[in-house]
Amino acid sequence: MLGLGPLFLGGCSGGVLDPVGPVGANDAEILIDALLIMLGIVIPTILLAFWMAWRYRASNTKAKYLPNWSYSGRIEAVVWSIPILTIMFIGGVIWIGSYRLDPFKPLPSKVPPLEVQVVSLDWKWLFIYPQQGIATVNELVVPTGRPVHFKITSASVFNVFFVPRMGSMIYAMPGMVSQVHLQADKPADMFGVSAHFSGDGFSDMQFQVRSVPEADFAAWAQSAKGSSLALNGAAYAQLAKQSRNVQSYAYAAVDPQLFHSIAMMKTPPGPGPEPAGPGHAGREVSTVGRH
Amino acid sequence: MFGRLDWSAIPITQPIPMITSVVIILVILGALGLVTAKGWWPYLWREWITSVDHKRIGVMYVLLGVVMLIRGFADAIMMRTQQAMAIGGAQGYLEPEHYNQIFSAHGTIMIFFAAMPLVIGYMNFLVPLQLGVRDVAFPTLNSVSFWLTASGALLVNISLFVGEFARTGWLPYPPLSEGTYSPGVGVDYYLWAVQISGIGTLMTGINFVTTVLKMRCPGMSYLRMPMFTWTALASSLLIVAVFPILTATLAMLTLDRYFGFHFFTNEAGGNPMMFMNLIWAWGHPEVYILVLPAFGIFSEIFSTFSGKPLFGYRSMVAATLFICIVAMMTWLHHFFTMGAGAAVNTAFGISTSVIAVGTGVKIYNWIFTMYGGRVRMSVPMLWSMGFIFTFVIGGMTGVLLAVPPADFLTHNSMFLVAHFHNVIVGGVVFALFAGLEFWFPKAFGFRLNEGWGKAAFWFAFIGFWVTFTPLYILGMQGMTRRLQHVNIVEWAPMLQLSLVGVVILIAGAACQVIQLVVSILQRDKLRDTTGDPWDGRSLEWATPSPAPFFNFAVMPNVEGEEAYWGIKQRATEEQQLAPEPNYAPIEMPVNSAVGVYTAFFASVGGFALIWHIWWLAGLALVAAFIGFVVFAWRDVHEFEVPAEEVARIDRARRAARAAVLAQLAQAKGTAS
Numbered sequence: 001m002l003g004l005g006p007l008f009l010g011g012c013s014g015g016v017l018d019p020v021g022p023v024g025a026n027d028a029e030i031l032i033d034a035l036l037i038m039l040g041i042v043i044p045t046i047l048l049a050f051w052m053a054w055r056y057r058a059s060n061t062k063a064k065y066l067p068n069w070s071y072s073g074r075i076e077a078v079v080w081s082i083p084i085l086t087i088m089f090i091g092g093v094i095w096i097g098s099y100r101l102d103p104f105k106p107l108p109s110k111v112p113p114l115e116v117q118v119v120s121l122d123w124k125w126l127f128i129y130p131q132q133g134i135a136t137v138n139e140l141v142v143p144t145g146r147p148v149h150f151k152i153t154s155a156s157v158f159n160v161f162f163v164p165r166m167g168s169m170i171y172a173m174p175g176m177v178s179q180v181h182l183q184a185d186k187p188a189d190m191f192g193v194s195a196h197f198s199g200d201g202f203s204d205m206q207f208q209v210r211s212v213p214e215a216d217f218a219a220w221a222q223s224a225k226g227s228s229l230a231l232n233g234a235a236y237a238q239l240a241k242q243s244r245n246v247q248s249y250a251y252a253a254v255d256p257q258l259f260h261s262i263a264m265m266k267t268p269p270g271p272g273p274e275p276a277g278p279g280h281a282g283r284e285v286s287t288v289g290r291h
Numbered sequence: 292m293f294g295r296l297d298w299s300a301i302p303i304t305q306p307i308p309m310i311t312s313v314v315i316i317l318v319i320l321g322a323l324g325l326v327t328a329k330g331w332w333p334y335l336w337r338e339w340i341t342s343v344d345h346k347r348i349g350v351m352y353v354l355l356g357v358v359m360l361i362r363g364f365a366d367a368i369m370m371r372t373q374q375a376m377a378i379g380g381a382q383g384y385l386e387p388e389h390y391n392q393i394f395s396a397h398g399t400i401m402i403f404f405a406a407m408p409l410v411i412g413y414m415n416f417l418v419p420l421q422l423g424v425r426d427v428a429f430p431t432l433n434s435v436s437f438w439l440t441a442s443g444a445l446l447v448n449i450s451l452f453v454g455e456f457a458r459t460g461w462l463p464y465p466p467l468s469e470g471t472y473s474p475g476v477g478v479d480y481y482l483w484a485v486q487i488s489g490i491g492t493l494m495t496g497i498n499f500v501t502t503v504l505k506m507r508c509p510g511m512s513y514l515r516m517p518m519f520t521w522t523a524l525a526s527s528l529l530i531v532a533v534f535p536i537l538t539a540t541l542a543m544l545t546l547d548r549y550f551g552f553h554f555f556t557n558e559a560g561g562n563p564m565m566f567m568n569l570i571w572a573w574g575h576p577e578v579y580i581l582v583l584p585a586f587g588i589f590s591e592i593f594s595t596f597s598g599k600p601l602f603g604y605r606s607m608v609a610a611t612l613f614i615c616i617v618a619m620m621t622w623l624h625h626f627f628t629m630g631a632g633a634a635v636n637t638a639f640g641i642s643t644s645v646i647a648v649g650t651g652v653k654i655y656n657w658i659f660t661m662y663g664g665r666v667r668m669s670v671p672m673l674w675s676m677g678f679i680f681t682f683v684i685g686g687m688t689g690v691l692l693a694v695p696p697a698d699f700l701t702h703n704s705m706f707l708v709a710h711f712h713n714v715i716v717g718g719v720v721f722a723l724f725a726g727l728e729f730w731f732p733k734a735f736g737f738r739l740n741e742g743w744g745k746a747a748f749w750f751a752f753i754g755f756w757v758t759f760t761p762l763y764i765l766g767m768q769g770m771t772r773r774l775q776h777v778n779i780v781e782w783a784p785m786l787q788l789s790l791v792g793v794v795i796l797i798a799g800a801a802c803q804v805i806q807l808v809v810s811i812l813q814r815d816k817l818r819d820t821t822g823d824p825w826d827g828r829s830l831e832w833a834t835p836s837p838a839p840f841f842n843f844a845v846m847p848n849v850e851g852e853e854a855y856w857g858i859k860q861r862a863t864e865e866q867q868l869a870p871e872p873n874y875a876p877i878e879m880p881v882n883s884a885v886g887v888y889t890a891f892f893a894s895v896g897g898f899a900l901i902w903h904i905w906w907l908a909g910l911a912l913v914a915a916f917i918g919f920v921v922f923a924w925r926d927v928h929e930f931e932v933p934a935e936e937v938a939r940i941d942r943a944r945r946a947a948r949a950a951v952l953a954q955l956a957q958a959k960g961t962a963s
Contacts, residue, residue, distance in 0.1 A: 014781065015768035016700040024700070031697035038687045045654060049679045052661040056597070057668065066663030070600035075659055079603070083651030087644050090690060094640035097696040102633040122472075157467040158563065160628060160703060164769030168699035171629045173564065174466060174557045178630040195628075195703045197460050197773040199467060200387040206778050269557045272471040 016164045020190065020211060021183040022107065024167030030097045034090060041086050103168045103180040106149065113147040113181065116140070117259040120152075120159035120172040120194065121239060122270045123201030124246040128231075128254055134224040135231050137239070138207040139248035140192060143217035147183045153263040155240055156270030160195035163209050169195050177263045184211035201244035208248060224250035231255060240270045294903030295476065300454045305389065312452040341882040343430035344840050345415050348437050350734055352412025353727075355441055360405040362448070364800065366397035368793055371758070375790040377776035378783045390775040391458035392477065396447065398461025402577070403485055404444040406715070409723045410584045411440075411495050414523040416734065418499060420831035420838065421517045423508030423847040423854065428501035429494075430880040431922070436491040436498065438890030443488025446897050450480040454901070457481040460773065462570050463544065465555035465563040470548050476901050482545050483897035489538050496530025499523060508830075510849035514608070517829040517853075518594075518601055521608050522587030525615040529576045529583075532619065537573040540566060564629065571622035579618040581715065583611060585722030586653055589675050592725055593657045595825050596672040597664030600853055603656045610656075614649040617642060627695045628702045636695040643693035647686055654683060669825070670744035674725035677752045681717030685710060688763070706766020709759040716755055724751070724803070731810075732819040736837045740813060743806030750799030758792025761785035821951050822944060828856040835944040841879055841932060844941035845872040866956055868949055874938040878929045885922040889915050 017032075019025040056063050106113065117128040128135045140163070142148050152161050154172040162169035166182045172194075187210075194205040212220065229235065231251040236258065261267045302308050326332060339347055373390055377383030385393065415433065419426055427433050450456040457477040459468045468478045503524040507516070516524075544566065546552040553559040555566045594601040601607060623631065623639040657679065666672065688710040691697050701707060724747070732738045765785050770777070777786065810817055822835040830847055831838070833855045851857045862868055896911030898904075 017767055027696045027700045030694060031691060031700060034691050034694045034697055035687075038690060042683050042687050045658075046680055046683055049654075049658050049661075049676065052658050053666050053668070053672075053676055056661050056664045056666045058598075058665040064663055065598075065665055067599055069663045070602050070604065070660075072659075075655075076603055076606055079652050079655035079659070080606070080648070082655070083648040086651075087641075087648050087690075090644050090694065091641045094644065094694050095637050097694060098637040098640060099633040101696040101699065102636075103630055103699070104632070156557075157472055158464055160771075162769075162771070164700070168696070169628050169702060170699075171626070173629070175562075176564070180630075191769070191779065193769070193771050195771040197391075197467075197703075199472065200391060200458070202773065203387065203775045204778070265557065269466075269471075273474065275474070 014165065014190075016167075018165055019167060020165045020188045021167060021185050023101065023182050024165055026097075026101055027167045030093060030101070034093055037086065037089055037093070041082060101168065103170050103178075105181065107147040107181045107183055109147045109183070111146050113149040114143060116142075116148055116150050118150050118152040118161055118172065119259065119262055120154040120156075120161070120198070120205075122156045122199060122242040122272070123194075123205050123244055124239075125161075125192070125194075125205065125207050126155075126239065128259055129221065130254075130256060130259075132221040132224070133253060133256075134221060134227075135251040135254040136224065137249055137251075138246055139250070140207055140209045141217060141220050142182075142184055142209070142211050143214045144184055144187050144211045146214065147181055150180045150182065151259065152178045152180065153259070155262050155267075156272070157198045158196050159198045159205065161192070162195040163190055163192040165190045166209070171196065174269055175263065175265050187211050187213060199242075201242065204245040225252050227252040231258065236267065240268075242270070242273060292904075294899075294905070296453075296902040296904065300476075300902075301452065302455070307385075307389065308451050315448070315451075337882065340887050341434070341884045343426070343434050343880050343883055345419050345427050345430065345433060346734065346838060346840075346842075348433050349412045349414075349416030352408045352415055352437055352440070355437075355444060356405050356407075356409030356412055356723075359400050359408065359444055361800075363397050363400040363405050364796075366393045366400065368797070369393055370397065371786075371790050371793045374774065374777060375783075375786045378786065379778070379780045382776055385775065387775040388455075388458065391773075392456045394773055395457045395460050395477075395481070396450075399457070399481060399485070400444075400447060401715075402461065402581075403488055404440070404447060406581050406719055406723075407488075407492060408440055408444075410526070410581055410719070411436075411492070413519075413588065413723070413726055413730070414495075414499055414526070414584060416730065417831060418502060418520050418523050419506070420733075420834065420842060421520045421829050422503065422506060423511055423830045423843060423849060424502075424506045425842045425877070426880060427498050428506055429498050431883045431885060432494050433498055434883060434886030435889055436495045436886075438886040439491030439494075439893055440488040442890040442894040442897065443484040443486075443491070445894050446480060446484040446487070446901070449898065450477070450484075454480065462574060464570075465544065465547070465561075465566050466557050468544060468548075469556050470551075471556070478544075478548065479901040482541050482548075483901055486538060486541055486545075487893050487897050489534055489541075492530060493534040493538070496527045496534060499527035500531055503527070508843075508846045508849060510847075511854070514605065515849055515852050515854065517587075518590035518604070518607055519584065519587035519829075522583040522585075522590075522611055525611045526580045526583045529580045529615055529618065533573045533576040533580075536569055537577075540569040540573065543569075567626055567629070568622065571625045572619070575622045575625065576618045578715070579614055581719045583614065585719045586611070586650075588722040588726040588729070589657060589678060590653075591829065592671045592675050592729055593660045594853075595729075595827055596667045596669060596675075597661045598667075598826065599660060599664045600828070600856075601656065602659040602662070603652075604852060606652060607656055610649040610652045614646055617646050617649070621646065624693055624698070627698045640693050640695050644690045647690050650682075650686055654679060669728075670739070670741060670748060671725040671729040671825075673745060673748045674721045674728070677748065678717055678721040678725070681721065681752075681755065682714060685713030685717050688713060701766055703771055704766035705762040705770045705772055708772050709762035709766060712755075712759055712762075716759075721751075724748070729825065730831075732817075732824045732836050733822075733831055733834075734837055735814075736819060737810065737814040737817040738819055738824055739810045740806050740817065743802050743809055747799050747802035747806055750795055750802055754792050754795030754797075754799050756792070757795055758789050761789040761792070820947055822947065823855075823859075823951075828853040830854045833858065835940075835947065839940050841877050841937070844874060844877075844937045844944075862948075862952060863955060866952065868945055868952065871942075871945065874934045874941065876934045877932040877937055879932060881928060881930050883922065885918055888918045892918070 119126040152172045154174045159172040160169050170178045170180045190209040192207045192209045227250045229251045230253040373383040373385045454476040543554040553561040555561050555563045621643040624643045819836040823832040892911040892915035896908050899907035
């Protein structure tokens, strides 16, 4: 275990301990702090256990044998106190950390946040940029140094929106809107995932995340405008069908009410698997939507 | 006629389930053939299948648990192999449709059909013995409980061959598990298997609460009960409190799927979040239902192998009940990331970490039990030391996950997977293997081979850490769980290292099997003639090994904590056994086929409901009800064991103990 702490720290480039922004950094700091607080008691406890077993091994006749000793008020007081004090300390970390890092809480910043609406579909992610009037599938581009306000819902089943290097994940749930505020402080190419199992195409619900300078972001948004696709009712109905391993692409235009309509269930939820043909009693073996 | 069932339900094109099924069917047919050829049916029927003896039922529970543990382990091997292979562009050898069934089956089987039967099996075997009584409160109900659990296990295994199993994870979260997104029979197999076995578990809970509260031998006050019995009581109380929640939640999902209700659907005002809350209101206490008896097992082992009473017995009882209560107040930590808000997350984060106070106290009490002891490093003690190391680290990562901001990075990650295996394998499974070693002689009359036991422990211990340390690291790298293939090639080394760990674990499992075979071959050498092979402290060691069906010829009279230790101390001091008691006839419950009969029709009924064969379901229900009525109208429910028979069996035990005493006296004489 002694070696495990540094192993986590060292072996994690690209992971949650290599954050690009304030949320991830604060989450990771709390994780490391809590780990160190507990290691302070866990390591001595393990050593004590092994020392005790060694010292009082049956073959060691030098150790005192106390066949009836089974109570000591002082030791009892100590063994209750150690975990209580540790947990009180951790409780403080939990309390302060939960309030400070509440995902719904906006990040302090001089610049207004970028709004992104996120919809999890079977099995891809839709990112709507209402301020830019564009939308992308499986690609998230954010301006470096500007907070991003994500509003998240699901068009079918539960998923979790998670970009490990940006920090806090949050559920995407049908009929509900959750929020998370994240920020990337340096340009980076990252990955995002769904962190909640959502069905057969789940493994490919991975999306690219790029943090780019403000100017590049504007240029990228402009280039998305050049896409030949528009996200209207018919295009969305097609998108809501199950499909796997979808390559990223952009929509030049998007219905501004779409996110609200999905979250409020005014747009029908994802249809699920297409009915299996005859000859597959009770087994869902259709390969519908496989690319 | 046959609902949704037709020949296409057999996955004839998929080699893995087909070959497995054929092998399993051949093994079962072979076993049945052997039993028939050797004429063992009457013996099996009389002594096991219809037995209401708590020890026999306990052994059958353990056997079921071990078989299912092997099945679940096979699933685990397949999962780890798949993830080690399917990296980058590779797809591995399991399609998502198959892989998703495997991890769902792995979780379901390990919790409901391996860990639960094993824990309940130990409770069955030990609680009446430790309380100094002859049976549980409701012996026939106990048999029904067991057979219903077996019925659930059977349904899960049938899904391998007929249809499919759930592809939703071991807890079928809606809306994924609703008819829209999972139209196949997989979720239905899950629902009926868990419901049928859940009823058995609930009855077990009621049975053991009643047994402990109402059936203790003279002098066995609450604060004289052995620690395992205390934890069995706490666990049974939790079963009674939370299994109805599971039943109700799954019933609601069943109504959604079968009759178009909208408890948890997307449409018509359904709320899937309610399912998460309800299922974890059962699911989190479930963890403690499993781990509390494991703590009880370790308590017995630490004290016996240190040659000392348990340190801080009352403190241990308090910590157990503390955990029992707080366990029901922590469920929300399974979804901190649903955005419930800072206040709610804080409350549940703190309540979760508070449990660590109870477990922390227990760890220290076990350590101080060794203080001033004569610690014998036998196999049960090796598992116990391995447990302390593993469980303390698992507890630590658990508290990390209970810190909401840390959970925001690690929820549902491989870090989480490593954590809960860390506590369930390191806590529950290690306890079960320790307990197997410890109580095997009591059940079968001979000890297990020590060398193979030690080998099994070391392979399991090292294999465990080689398997799961990489998963902790992968979690930190952002890898989420349940991936059928992995797109990030940097994760390959850790996934492959984890597979190496699995290979070591396989070696451990092989040692365990070899140990059993070797021990059976050497059973005469390993025979336990005294009934007390470990110098035990509680009443189960006062009986001969194996214990007679009536357990105690006369009810023991308990005069302090550690009842049997006290009796032995007195005998050693006075250099003689207590005077021979007056033997009286004993009333014992008669065998009953109602358990196996009910479970047979429950299995048929469950299968019929899964495949929408309504007439058969109705028929099975009526048949099961007839069994119940016939049982309720029985005239004879006990039989008498004559006093001479009791005396004959008990005199043999006394002779063995007298021999031990004489040996002790002689040893003392030579020493002085």
